[in-house]
Amino acid sequence: MRGMSKIVRTITNILYSFIIIFGFYIIMHGHLTPGGGFQGGAVVASAFALLVVSYGALKIKDMLKAKNFSVSECSGLLAFIGLGFLGIGTVFFYNFLAGKGGLFGNVIYGINPGDLNTAGVLPLMNIAVGIEVLSGLTLIILYMFNANNPKEEK
Amino acid sequence: MIEDIAQIVVLLIIISTGYLAIKMKDLLGAVISLSIMSLLLSLEFYILQAPDVAIAEAGIGAGLTTAIFVLAIRGTKRMEGS
Numbered sequence: 636m637r638g639m640s641k642i643v644r645t646i647t648n649i650l651y652s653f654i655i656i657f658g659f660y661i662i663m664h665g666h667l668t669p670g671g672g673f674q675g676g677a678v679v680a681s682a683f684a685l686l687v688v689s690y691g692a693l694k695i696k697d698m699l700k701a702k703n704f705s706v707s708e709c710s711g712l713l714a715f716i717g718l719g720f721l722g723i724g725t726v727f728f729y730n731f732l733a734g735k736g737g738l739f740g741n742v743i744y745g746i747n748p749g750d751l752n753t754a755g756v757l758p759l760m761n762i763a764v765g766i767e768v769l770s771g772l773t774l775i776i777l778y779m780f781n782a783n784n785p786k787e788e789k
Numbered sequence: 790m791i792e793d794i795a796q797i798v799v800l801l802i803i804i805s806t807g808y809l810a811i812k813m814k815d816l817l818g819a820v821i822s823l824s825i826m827s828l829l830l831s832l833e834f835y836i837l838q839a840p841d842v843a844i845a846e847a848g849i850g851a852g853l854t855t856a857i858f859v860l861a862i863r864g865t866k867r868m869e870g871s
Contacts, residue, residue, distance in 0.1 A: 661844065669840035674848060681852030688856050772853055779857055783864040 638691035647689040654682035662765035666754040667747065672764025679765070680772035687780050701777045704770040711767030718760055730755040796836055803829050814869045816862050824855040 638644060661668075662675030687695055722729030732739045733755030741752050751758070806826040813819040827850030834843040 670844050671841075674841065674844040677845060677848030677853065681848050681856070684853055684856035688859055776853070776856055776860070779860050783860060 639689045643689045647685055651682045651685055654685070655679050658682065658769070659765075662761055663751070663758065665761035665765075666757045667749065667751070672761040673768050675761075676765040676768025677772060679769040680776070683769070683773045684776045687776050695777075695780070699773065699777060701774060701781070704774050704777065708767050708770035708774065711763050711765075711770065714763040715760060715767065718756055718763065722756070730757070732756045792836060796833065799829055799833050799836065803833065815867065816869055817859070817867055820855060820858040820862065823858070824851045827851045827854070 658675045658677075658679035658681075660675070661670035661678060662672055665671035665675065683699060687699065719728045722731040725731070734740050734742050735755075736742075737752075739752055739758065740755050741750065743750060743753050747753060803826055806822045806829070810819045810822040810826060813822065827846060831843045831846040831851065834840075834846055
């Protein structure tokens with residue numbers, strides 16, 4: 636399967652890195668601003684879908700491999716459920732890092748001016764969900780792409 | 790007042806692009822029309838002050854389903870047979 640025209644490929648080269656950065660911004664600021672793991676992962680996966688649609692089978696076989704995305708999807712799910720089980724001394728999904736100080740648990744009284752290190756375990760869960768969602772949606776795109784040309788799957 | 794006018798305009802364009810997505814014989818054009826409908830639907834969610842749903846709609850509806858439909862059209866024919 637050939638790629639699209641040169642105009643589409645040039646615009647893709649300019650845009651896809653910015654879309655990926657914006658998706659990771661949404662993931663990292665998930666506990667402060669609208670968005671979170673699912674929305675940011677969907678944005679990053681739409682950048683990968685843009686790559687798949689515009690480039691065809693030329694570069695996709697080297698850049699995006701289905702096995703790597705499958706591994707990262709499973710590791711994201713394991714990280715999420717592991718973070719859930721780490722707080723089981725109190726209850727399941729207990730926020731055991733909140734209020735401890737340091738990198739994740741600063742305490743802020745009043746209105747949060749926008750500090751990232753105030754939510755305990757929630758940013759880690761957002762990162763885990765983001766990795767899982769971007770890998771899963773990219774896997775859907777890659778399997779849909781490989782179903783059209785089954786000879787080039789391996 | 791200005792929000793009401795913006796909502797009426799956006800909803801009218803949503804209805805017309807949805808009608809175009811049903812009626813077009815060119816399936817690629819129908820997919821692009823459907824993605825425009827989804828993008829304007831995310832704008833409508835933003836006007837209704839639900840930016841979380843707006844980001845999800847813009848990512849899933851306007852980005853990923855368009856890519857899946859384009860890949861499906863590449864595997865089949867572009868024009869709808871009569």
